[in-house]
Amino acid sequence: MSAPSYQSLLQSGYVDSPSGRIIRALSERGSLSAAQIARSTGLARSTVSTAVAALRKSGLIMDAESPDEPSARQIGRPGTALRLNPEAGTCIGVHIASEELRVAVADVSHSVITEQTIPMRRDFSPEEAASRLQQFIASTYAENGLRRSGLLGVGVSLSAPVSPDGTVHRSSVVPSWAGVNVVEIFGEALGAPVLVNNESNCSAIAESMWGAAQGEDDFVLFKLNVGVGGAIVVNGQVRVGIAGGAGEFGHVSIDPEGELCRCGNRGCLELKVGFAAPLRDLSLVHGHRITIDAAVALAVAGDVGATRLIADSGERAGTALALLGNILNPPLFLISGALARSGPILMDPLRAAFEKHSLLKSRELDITQRTRIVLGALLDNDVVLGAVGLVLRHHGRIS
Numbered sequence: 001m002s003a004p005s006y007q008s009l010l011q012s013g014y015v016d017s018p019s020g021r022i023i024r025a026l027s028e029r030g031s032l033s034a035a036q037i038a039r040s041t042g043l044a045r046s047t048v049s050t051a052v053a054a055l056r057k058s059g060l061i062m063d064a065e066s067p068d069e070p071s072a073r074q075i076g077r078p079g080t081a082l083r084l085n086p087e088a089g090t091c092i093g094v095h096i097a098s099e100e101l102r103v104a105v106a107d108v109s110h111s112v113i114t115e116q117t118i119p120m121r122r123d124f125s126p127e128e129a130a131s132r133l134q135q136f137i138a139s140t141y142a143e144n145g146l147r148r149s150g151l152l153g154v155g156v157s158l159s160a161p162v163s164p165d166g167t168v169h170r171s172s173v174v175p176s177w178a179g180v181n182v183v184e185i186f187g188e189a190l191g192a193p194v195l196v197n198n199e200s201n202c203s204a205i206a207e208s209m210w211g212a213a214q215g216e217d218d219f220v221l222f223k224l225n226v227g228v229g230g231a232i233v234v235n236g237q238v239r240v241g242i243a244g245g246a247g248e249f250g251h252v253s254i255d256p257e258g259e260l261c262r263c264g265n266r267g268c269l270e271l272k273v274g275f276a277a278p279l280r281d282l283s284l285v286h287g288h289r290i291t292i293d294a295a296v297a298l299a300v301a302g303d304v305g306a307t308r309l310i311a312d313s314g315e316r317a318g319t320a321l322a323l324l325g326n327i328l329n330p331p332l333f334l335i336s337g338a339l340a341r342s343g344p345i346l347m348d349p350l351r352a353a354f355e356k357h358s359l360l361k362s363r364e365l366d367i368t369q370r371t372r373i374v375l376g377a378l379l380d381n382d383v384v385l386g387a388v389g390l391v392l393r394h395h396g397r398i399s
Contacts, residue, residue, distance in 0.1 A: 093387030130189035155390030202386025318353025
């Protein structure tokens, strides 16, 4: 019996069959041995062997390339045994920024085909974004010899809470998108399934699939940019919340009488931990506008002012993490965002403050019970890769 087509696996109840479960496992993980497939799917090895034989015959799966063979750039680790046939389908990840779209195209074997940045005017509309993406898809797929019919889905990342149905709430990066249902607008324009999520959640997905959180079922991502974001992962799934507001650590009010936050509340954590105020101070010292990326570069190069401000932010962030740790007590905190690129300048004071303000001290705990605090591994492009991951992780569940 031959295996069905890839598209039929995604669009029917066949996803719960052994072949469908193997497809799902390979889609999420990139490449697996037969033994790893059996462990991750719960299937008997004999069942895996039979299904793999049928999938090989249909051309849906193939041997993974050895590390020394030339191939497109892999997001994650080299193939170990089996992978999906790259020709079986592609997906697109899009990150919505204030004046640009960051886009990546990948195939189902987790190879990145291209990454590009599309300039946009400030506060562009969802319709404008969808139109530019239409043009991008047409030109990019033609240039790379890709089948448009092979587009399995488009993942979208943006800096705002996003309801499970794709509705955007309170976006400060693209304010006119508040109340917009991105799934409806993009889906109609692009003619493909669309999945949308908050950028911190996408960062967590990327780190879970290819980065520093591989193999971690439970962790908290803490994102330090000009603002503060986060994501909570439990049993391998990002917690979105009933309206998409889970993980909005930056807008926990810690001082009801404090300064007014951009969200309309007072004394939000973001005002203490975010890097907006330090950037203003640094800009005054240097006599011109300093971006967060420039501040990190200055600190890494030894600028004492930038180093001091990032270290101060690290200390405040560690105090905030201790608050979260006392509530959630996760096994892992993953530090992401632009400030994370400063490495130990940020992380040393952050870890020290966390230890100081945590209820449970590391010296009192067995090493297996201590919360680890580590840097993200995909700091340059986690949001757009996470948008790709939205599609790869949801094969068979896209409506």
